[in-house]
Amino acid sequence: MNRGADCVEHLAWRLAPEQGTRPDTAHRSFKLRLPDRRTAPVSTAIMPYEGKMSFIEKLKRSWKKGNSLLCVGLDPDLSRFPKPIDKNIESIFSFNREIIDATHDLVCAYKPQIAYFSAVSAEKQLEKTIDYIRSNYPHIPVILDAKRGDIGSTAEMYTKEAFSRYNVDAVTVNPYMGYDSAEPFLQHKDRGIILLCRTSNNGAGDLQDLIVDGVPIYEHVARLISEKWNFNRNCLLVVGATWPSKMSRIRSIVGDMPFLVPGVGAQGGNVKEMVTAGQTANGTGLIISSSRAILYASNGIDFAEAARSETIKLKNTVNQFRNTA
Numbered sequence: 001m002n003r004g005a006d007c008v009e010h011l012a013w014r015l016a017p018e019q020g021t022r023p024d025t026a027h028r029s030f031k032l033r034l035p036d037r038r039t040a041p042v043s044t045a046i047m048p049y050e051g052k053m054s055f056i057e058k059l060k061r062s063w064k065k066g067n068s069l070l071c072v073g074l075d076p077d078l079s080r081f082p083k084p085i086d087k088n089i090e091s092i093f094s095f096n097r098e099i100i101d102a103t104h105d106l107v108c109a110y111k112p113q114i115a116y117f118s119a120v121s122a123e124k125q126l127e128k129t130i131d132y133i134r135s136n137y138p139h140i141p142v143i144l145d146a147k148r149g150d151i152g153s154t155a156e157m158y159t160k161e162a163f164s165r166y167n168v169d170a171v172t173v174n175p176y177m178g179y180d181s182a183e184p185f186l187q188h189k190d191r192g193i194i195l196l197c198r199t200s201n202n203g204a205g206d207l208q209d210l211i212v213d214g215v216p217i218y219e220h221v222a223r224l225i226s227e228k229w230n231f232n233r234n235c236l237l238v239v240g241a242t243w244p245s246k247m248s249r250i251r252s253i254v255g256d257m258p259f260l261v262p263g264v265g266a267q268g269g270n271v272k273e274m275v276t277a278g279q280t281a282n283g284t285g286l287i288i289s290s291s292r293a294i295l296y297a298s299n300g301i302d303f304a305e306a307a308r309s310e311t312i313k314l315k316n317t318v319n320q321f322r323n324t325a
């Protein structure tokens, strides 16, 4: 990006596409327009997954295409937006688009975290962000980080939220309410169901590390999911980067099941230890997610460039410790 006045003008245009001529991505409408101009809601049945490829297959191809295990987490926080960007809801999509355009060739996935959108009534911005990735970079899987989980009837609604409303490739699910709370998700053979196993946060051990029948609860979760819930081969686990020895233990229980790994960057997880502990024999098996360290790498007009540099740095560090296939 050029510097100076031209640059400001250019950025202003890119951040306000509605006023420019840049072709914007058509966002999905949930209303069917009838000839007499009344509107009727479209059925909320789950949309058929595009193509025949499962999430796991799409992920494997994405790992390979970009030679990357990195995922950029899309956690748009208006209070942290770079100075030149208006701190209003309409800017959320433009900010995300800048980050996506700057990093798409470096990542294996994107992970929007739903709270950053719903907290400020920006669900439309989430839809536009997901649609933008699907239209422009259709080979890159989108993971909705929603950590859903509830009784079966409500879980059905959460399933529709993820796979019909947002039509994402994969969703994070909290397994701690048991099988019936995960079952509506698990039935979707072609989508990825990413279940919390050992999370990255400081308090993760309060419950997940409690010993039951001689082993920590997170190990029970890993075993349960790999032996009983993975009948459609569509399960993955959330395993934080902040506890590599636990990750290594989980890897030994679940074989090659992929892990979504938050906790590098802002949370300080050690990349070398995490990659060594979690990768599979062929040097994959991980979706390593970083949000704040990439999104807010610069507070200035060069934020997208800075996000790209951070992503390159992390990608190279990760690749340094990967097994070669």
Ligand SMILES: O=c1ccn([C@@H]2O[C@H](COP(=O)(O)O)[C@@H](O)[C@H]2O)c(=O)[nH]1
Pocket (backbone or CB within 6 Å): 073, 075, 113, 145, 198, 199, 200, 201, 238, 239, 240, 262, 263, 264, 265, 266, 267, 289, 290, 291, 292, 293
């Ligand atoms: O165990 C977990 C599960 C999910 N997350 C989510 O990942 C990102 C982390 O953001 P950073 O800025 O890279 O720390 C965020 O969306 C969390 O909700 C997690 O951190 N740990």
